[in-house]
Every structure is written in C-alpha cells, then in structure tokens.
Amino acid sequence: MPTIDIKATGENIARLRNDTGITVKKMQEILGFGTPQAIYKWQRGDALPTIDNMVVLADIFKVRIDDIVVLDQQGNHH
Numbered sequence: 535m536p537t538i539d540i541k542a543t544g545e546n547i548a549r550l551r552n553d554t555g556i557t558v559k560k561m562q563e564i565l566g567f568g569t570p571q572a573i574y575k576w577q578r579g580d581a582l583p584t585i586d587n588m589v590v591l592a593d594i595f596k597v598r599i600d601d602i603v604v605l606d607q608q609g610n611h612h
Contacts, residue, residue, distance in 0.1 A: 542604035544579035550595040550602065551577075565590060 551561060562570045565587060575581040583591060592599045 536605040536607050538582060539604040539606040540582055541579035542606075543582065543602065544577050546602055546604055547573075547583075547591065548577040550591075550597065554595055556594060561594065564594060 551558070558570045558573050561573050565573075567573070572581065572583075576583055582588075588599050588602060591602055595602070
C-alpha cells in the first residue's frame with residue numbers, strides 16, 4: 535500500500551511556499567494559527583497538515599493536493 539512520505543511532503547511544502555513567495559508568517563495568518571510552529575513542523579517533516587489545512591495550502595499555492603503530498607510507493611515492493 536502507498537504511504538505518505540512525510541519528509542518529502544514537508545520539503546514540498548517548503549519549496550511551494552518559497553516558489554510562491556509566501557512567508558511563514560503570512561501562511562500562519564491565512565491558516566489562523568497563533569504560532570508558526572505547525573508550519574515549521576510540516577516543513578521539517580515532523581507532522582502532516584490536517585486534510586482541511588491541506589485544502590487551504592493547495593488553494594494558497596494554486597496546486598492540487600496531489601502536488602503537495604508525496605507518496606512512498608515502496609510499500610508495494612516489499
């Protein structure tokens with residue numbers, strides 16, 4: 535079964551954020567977070583955004599959720 539590659543997904547979030555020129559502070563405001571900690575956790579691959587936050591990220595970055603989430607297909611080959 536495919537699983538989500540949390541590290542690669544986090545790197546993707548950081549890359550998309552940089553590509554769109556959105557600061558962590560701006561993302562924090564858009565998402566309504568009191569602190570930026572969750573965003574840093576996502577970017578480090580320590581945690582994944584909830585599905586509702588993923589929907590917002592896709593909208594912010596103008597991509598599909600599929601373009602944010604990185605799947606690890608290795609599970610199929612073992």
